[in-house]
Amino acid sequence: MSQSARNLACADIGRTESKAHAFRRFRMSSLWLLVPALGFLALFFAYPLTAIVLRSFEGADASMTLEHYEAFFSLPIYMRILWQTIEISLMTTVLCVLVGYPLAYVMANSSPMVRNVMLLMVMLPFMTSVLVRTYGWMVILRPTGLLNHVAELAGLPHFDLLYNRSGMLIGLVYTMVPYVVLTLFSVMRGIDGRLVSVAHSLGAGAWSAFWRVYFPLSLPGVAGASLLVFILSSGFYITPRLMGGDRDQLLASIIAYQVDVLLNFEFASAIAVILLVITLICFGIYARLVGLKQLLTSRT
């Protein structure tokens, strides 16, 4: 459209042409509008991150060294935490898709009223403070909490679901499911349901119509949501720290501990860089596989 409008303007003479020029000039010069945001990000985001990368190579006498990375990769405890972070993030991702897929599926294929009610009930917790929701789960799961009270009344054994790996997984899955639901929902809304009815009319049962037609069409959403959840949970601090046990801590907790308690800033920087590299690799895969446009629709 803009092309044809421009052609029209150029074909015309005099006044209209100068207007078209003014418009084009405005568009060209409107690039300066990026300067404040990019300048702000350069000063308070790119520069501090660069500083952290440099700091991670800094030795005792301000010389360049790899000692912090050597320490990280040679001490079994840090390797265990690294693998644990990857393992927990993968488990979270799988569980989130298992919980989120049916919800997004029903949401995308319900009447507008049911859909809006469900959307509201996904959005309300999603928009509520992570700290508040985590506190809510601690109230429910703690040894003398709601769950164990109900279990006692029902004559069930005592549940031990807080301050250990299960607690951490519950908290992580809980926090990440809305991202999966919203990402999948926006993909599923675009799936043409008539394809499924065509499959039916060609003799497919409900099960095979779903697995052979609908599910493959929703796979881009599954891929995008999975990568997003993996990225977000691998760097997550609040919920693992509050709901996990001391032995189940992830990279983010260790970074905070090195800064807060041990004041070992260089080592903390090295761990942060390792986490950053993991994140950026996943972000790169995301950008190649799903495209950044998807990120524009998955939030809010």
Add this chain to the structure above:
Amino acid sequence: MDVNAPVKPNLAVRIVAWGAIAFLMAPIPIIILVSFSSAQYLTFPPPGFSLQWYERFLGSNEWVQSIWVSLQVAVFSAVLTMVLATMAAIPMVRGEFSKKSIVYAVLLAPMIIPVIITAIALYFVFTKVGLNGTVLAITIGHTIVVLPIAFVVLSSTLQGLDPRLEKAAISLGASPFVAFYKITLPLLMPGILSAGLFSFLTSFDELIIPLFLGGPTTQTLAVRIWNSVVMEIEPTISAVSVFLIGMTIVVMVLAGFMKRAFRWTGSGGPQQENSHA
């Protein structure tokens, strides 16, 4: 075209879906219930009704002080974010230039990079210039964290606006600046305001930036909650939590109004519908 009509989820799938909804909603009623408990400790079921935890929350200077700190930070960073994100969204949506996808990645990066990394990176830099512990430091940190979210909201609003409206104004003799100011900006206003609302809410709730960049006199509400949850799970937190849940609901309702206002301006209804997801 109703693309969804022929797919009907069966009963079992619907039950699983509502189970997931129950899982997501569960903590909220529990917190509200506990906040009105008359017991001295967290017990189930609460023995009676009382407002003691609300009195303890709003009657405490420390808690009220931290609401004030959080408010300052949230308002400043929301305003700053609205300006930066609106300006950035215009060339990103309307402009055509090479390396656009790299600029996209840069603008969205703070959303992807773990906040803890951003927080300690800023902490190190601010230590050098003595900015740690100030409201300004937390505001800068939150602007970084919130910018991508505001940018996403604004880009999708701008995508729904017809650029021909601005073009028409220009061809009728308006200067590009006047056309933007009189045509595009008013149409964009609901998007700018809802971006501001989400920025405000995110900043108000965010913990990690103020945890590292704040000081003893600049403890935000989130930091104070964190400090008391890490030590023990006391019921005052449930009253604070209900306050925060209430604020979330207010923001969501206001954002809903913005969206409707957007529809009334008559442009891009369907696009806006999609951007919700």
